[in-house]
Amino acid sequence: METNTMQKPKYLGLLNRISNAETAAGVYLRAWADVTPNADLACTLRLVAARETSHGEVFCRRISELGFELRTNPDPKGYEVLAKLANPNISDLEKIGDRDDRNDNTDPFGEVRRRIAEGEFDPMTANLMTWYIAEEADSGRRLRECYDCVRDMAGQGKKSAAMGPSADAEAIMACMTSGFAKLEKTLEKLVKVSK
């Protein structure tokens, strides 16, 4: 319910999508951390999960500060993702999937950096976005390093053609490292699928 007279910022939907996606990612990564036998991976997953949960809360709070309320958008595939990541009988390698973006040098946050530079966001939200991007980039780097270690330990230092793609890992990594454009596309696809 929006009882204020403030004009709705055009980026409110983006803040809402980020909050929902980050909160969900926090739950997924924490569930995975709790079942992996790899202590280093667990440590990184917990660190990133704590950040994701925090991002979900902070963006929810920012929406409130702007005079609006978070709209929770249940992810129709959320339980499938969670069931897989929380399953100790599914290997870390399978959870990671065969995504390999080590040679992808594009800036996943280029689009939102441009929007910040163009003054699209109010100053407080711009500040929040800048902090968020920095943490996401660092989380993505930490996760990629860990994923590489898991692949190396499994003798799959290079992308394996034998493995099928992991949609869950794709979805999580889309949130972690691929920035807003991909996040928005992923969410658009999910919305279309759920209709």
Ligand SMILES: [Fe+2]
């Ligand atoms: Fe994230």
